[in-house]
Amino acid sequence: MKSIHLILGVALAICFISAPLATSHARDEEKPEAVVVNDNDPVRANGAEYPQQPWPKDFQKILANPPGDMLLYSLEPMESPEKGEETLQGFKVLGKMYMRPEQAQTAVAAFNDAIFKWDTKKAKCFKPRQALVAKDGGHTYEILLCYSCQQMFAYRDGQLVRSYGVAGSPKVLKDLLRKGDKPLSTTDPKT
Numbered sequence: 001m002k003s004i005h006l007i008l009g010v011a012l013a014i015c016f017i018s019a020p021l022a023t024s025h026a027r028d029e030e031k032p033e034a035v036v037v038n039d040n041d042p043v044r045a046n047g048a049e050y051p052q053q054p055w056p057k058d059f060q061k062i063l064a065n066p067p068g069d070m071l072l073y074s075l076e077p078m079e080s081p082e083k084g085e086e087t088l089q090g091f092k093v094l095g096k097m098y099m100r101p102e103q104a105q106t107a108v109a110a111f112n113d114a115i116f117k118w119d120t121k122k123a124k125c126f127k128p129r130q131a132l133v134a135k136d137g138g139h140t141y142e143i144l145l146c147y148s149c150q151q152m153f154a155y156r157d158g159q160l161v162r163s164y165g166v167a168g169s170p171k172v173l174k175d176l177l178r179k180g181d182k183p184l185s186t187t188d189p190k191t
Contacts, residue, residue: 052115052118052164052165053162053164055154055162056154056156056161056162058136058137058139058141058156059141059143059154059156059161059162061136062134062136062141063108063111063112066099066101066104066105066107066108066134067134067135067136068098068101069098069134069135070098070099070104070107070132070133070134071096071097071098071099071132071133071134072096072097072099072103072104072107072130072131072132072173072176072177072180072182073088073093073095073096073130073131073132073133074093074094074095074096074129074130074177074182074183074184074185075088075091075092075093075094075128075129075130075131075144075185076091076092076094076129076185076186076187077091077092077126077127077128077129077146077185077187078127078185078187079092079187080092081093088131088133088142088144089128089131089142089144089153089155089158091128091144094182094183094184094185095177095180095182095183096133096182097176097177097180097182099176103176106172106176107132107172107173107176108132109172110168110172110173111132111143111145111152113168114145114147114152114164114166114167114168115152115164115165115166117166117167117168118150118164118165118166118167119165119167120165121150121165121167122149122150122151122165123148123149123150123151124149125146125148125149126144126146126149126151126153127146127148127149128144128145128146128149128152128153129145129146129147129148129170129184129185129188130144130145130170130173130174130177131143131144131145132145139156139157140155140156140157140158141154141155141156142154142155142158143155145166145170145173146166147166147167147168147169147170148188148189150165150166150167151163151164151165151166152164152165152166170188
């Protein structure tokens with residue numbers, strides 16, 4: 001009987017000693033996935049743990065000097081578009097508006113601000129409710145933003161080029177769309 005107690009005692013001691021080591025190893029494996037930065041000039045977003053990739057050069061050019069035909073879109077990601085309804089990257093378009101130069105600068109600033117406010121959190125979903133679209137040099141640039149999911153996707157000619165972590169509020173973009181009498185998503189948790 002004493003030998004069984006001794007064996008159980010040793011087994012429990014081994015469990016207690018190895019448990020913290022196993023837990024610490026599991027924590028190491030659960031670290032967030034590092035962001036791969038291919039450019040030489042990553043941008044740290046307000047103390048974010050991971051660097052953000054800078055805009056590709058052609059996007060930088062457009063965002064620094066928005067073309068006169070830049071559009072701001074209002075999207076509804078929670079409804080499937082009906083046949084014949086306009087979509088942007090598969091998301092239902094509620095409305096879109098051409099912006100005056102000062103409006104375009106305000107919208108671009110809101111998109112850039114969202115990147116710089118990133119706090120390293122991202123959801124696994126992507127349900128954008130605002131987007132910028134511009135054409136330049138025979139290319140179409142689409143930047144879709146989801147404050148709720150904390151992500152932004154940038155497309156060139158329909159192909160995903162970059163994704164960014166974002167944070168902040170859609171207020172500025174919603175105000176622009178309201179002033180343009182464009183409908184807004186009714187499913188947006190960030191009002």
